[in-house]
Amino acid sequence: MNFIHNYIYYIGAFGLVFIGIYIILVKRNLIKVIIGLSILDTGINLFLISIGYISKGTAPIFSKIDMENAPMVDPVPQALVLTAIVIGVAVLALALSLAIRLYHHYGTLNLRKIKEQRW
Amino acid sequence: MVNPVLLIAVPLGLSFTIPLFGLISRKIEKYVPVVALIFNLVISSILIPEVIKQPINVFIGGFQPPFCINLVVGPVGILFSALIALVGLLASIYALDYIREGAKQLYHMLYLLLLTGATGVVLTGDIFNLFVFFEILCISSYALVAYLGDKAGIESAVKYLIQGAMGSSLMLIGIGLLYGLFGTLNMADIASNIDTVSSISIFVPMVLLITGLGVEAAIFPLNAWLPDAHSSAPSSISAILSGIAIKVGIYAVARVVFTIFGASSILQFLAILGLLTLLIGEVSAFCQSNIKRLLAYSSIGQIGLVVFALGMGISYGVVGGLFQLISHALSKALLFFAVGYMIYRSGSMDISKLEGMGKQMPLTSFAFTIGAFSLVGLPPFIGFPSKFLIIRAALSKQELLFTILVAFVLLGTVIEGAYFFRVVQVLYFKGNHTDLQREEAPIPALIPIVILMVLIVAIGVYPKSLTRMLNSASSELLNRVAYIRSVLR
């Protein structure tokens, strides 16, 4: 029980990661694949944040009331995740615009049916 | 002393200003990348002698590492940034005339940002910063592959994007694991602490990082995107993707393997992967009838050779690998430049449609021939010393495995020679075209072609001019202790 309690956030995060990868590998619809990418991103972000967590820590912000005693959670992963979220948005927006173009050309989003290029 | 951070900051700032220039006049904007890259080339060549003496460390924000992001401008970094600036400059001159359709302003911005991202990757000393610049490189190349907006371009951009995004996600997981294990993101700091953790838990982030970076570096099982993307992008972009983007991926893999992990166990595996990549690339190139796909597959083959050379893990091998990297960048850029206008004139990418080009575009065809001979490794060109170094290094290892592998490398070279000679034969000797008018490529395209030809022959005749540089670069890659000490004084 203790094990699950300790690692619940990791399990959740990697659950999201694996569901995301599974969607990307298996699904045929491009929009579905992009949804998989977004879930994958969320999972990774959750994982990074939970690395930085310290039990009974507080947010790394000094408010006016002095509270030096409480330990603060690690600010670095939070900074990394801010960056990662924005990068994720960038990739998703580009992917969706490509999906719109692809639909214009082929009239379908099914990746198995789109086989102009051969090995 | 010039501050190396300008190598990144100035092109970035200039690419932000392109829309502003666009408001003044539509004609200026396409010269902005040229100016920025000339600047970069000058700065890197000024820095070369200083860097060979002593690597320069730049601390951004004025804090000490590992608490800030630092740039490590060692011989490897400056070598790559000079190469990026050189090939990028030539391709931007080429693009002045070649890019005629679509949103030109956006093309030039994306192009400059791609090269900025590449420069950032090779100079940075922080693993997350490497990831960020890698994303700049990748995202701009997805957009540039789709730039023409035709069916093939969009489709290959989609493939490229999905695989690339998966790769960078895996890389981010790897970075997260490293941060969890070591509590720092500075590459030198991680490298100095690498022995404090059990080997299995290091192995996992290493595999994740190599997989993530390997997508961009096009190592064998991860390179399905490459032929499509390279063949359907505009030719100037194909030259950059082949000449620079893959090289940056290789650099990142080498940095991760050699410097961070100092892993000798995985090297042999890498060498074999590289050989597989080489053989698969060359054999598939042999079967192609589309000229740009042929060149793309041949890029895969050459990358395999570079990975093989780096995988030997000895000083000679690394020197040979880096030399091969330079020679491939120059020759492949030349080939793509030449092919771009041949396709433009003949209106088709089919090899058989290129008959008689030797008469129609004599200089361009001559350039193609030189590039092809150099890639195959014929003596007076740059490809010869690089291949020679790699083979000598493999033989000097005196292991049965590597001696057998060398035989496969030679086999790959033979196949490569076969298909390139076939193309050259089509260019010059096939068909009967006495009625063709001479119609050369325009001047802005000929300038980079001629410069590249001169460089290929000059370095091929005097390979010694690069050796000092390459020697210090390879010792930087192989000597992790010196690297760590130079960062964390």
Next chain:
Amino acid sequence: MRRIISLILLAVVALGIALCVIHIPFGAPKTKVGNYYIDKGREQTGATNIVTSVVVNYRGFDTLGEVTVLFVAAIGVSAVLATLKKKFQKKIEPPSLVLNAGCRFLFPLVLFFGAYIFIHGHLTPGGGFQGGAIIASAFLLTYLGCRGRRISESRSKLTESLSGLVFVLVGLIGLAIGGHYFLYNFLPKGVLHSLLSAGIIPIIYIAIGFKVGSEIAGIIDKLVEES
């Protein structure tokens, strides 16, 4: 078949990651870099929000890169969609009066909220990205509520490039003044907890806020166009 292969692949990866993750205990204090930031962050940067000081000051170069990534994506979206021809024009029914009025009323409020968030980024939670995203959602609101209203493209481009330039220029001024350090915090740190503190952090965050806001709004604008 494909499913089975990918599930096996995933299982292998999961096993490997589990082996590694076991060594990273959850909730334990461990990193020296993080502690350094928490201990020294207030004196060295003057910001009370340590995340902000990390994002803008210690790892400012990352942030520059990240803003660039978004910029690349915005240009990429417009480059990809630029060659798209206008094909179909659906009839748009005008929004109801309540919706229209509501959006017009909410728009400036949301805008102000976003501005508040990125101006106070160094004191309270929030900052350039969040504020920028909120501003972009204000524009999204106008697309949803008041059809036909567009932000002018050249103006948003101008905002993008100007704010990007501000970021780079602030960095270069730091390089010129502070010796060899790009993005050197050259302004006085000010009093803790006051609005005008933390040197260059508010300037950079305001620039980021404008940039992110205009970029995301630009992306949405491009996607909405001609649909």
Next chain:
Amino acid sequence: MLAAAISASIFKDLMNAVIASCLVSLIAAILFFLLQAPDVAMAEAAIGAALITAVFVIAIRRTKRYEE
């Protein structure tokens, strides 16, 4: 959260799948807040939950709604 993610993978109607993935982001934002990361929670709520969903909806409107 995992249930929302799984249902995002199952739904044939892409609109439903997008809403499910939005739910994933929203729950993740709450978890970020519980993990003492208010900055990230704000960013995830504003960007991940709101803007990404909007972009998805726009893209779906311009393509096809159902997965075949």
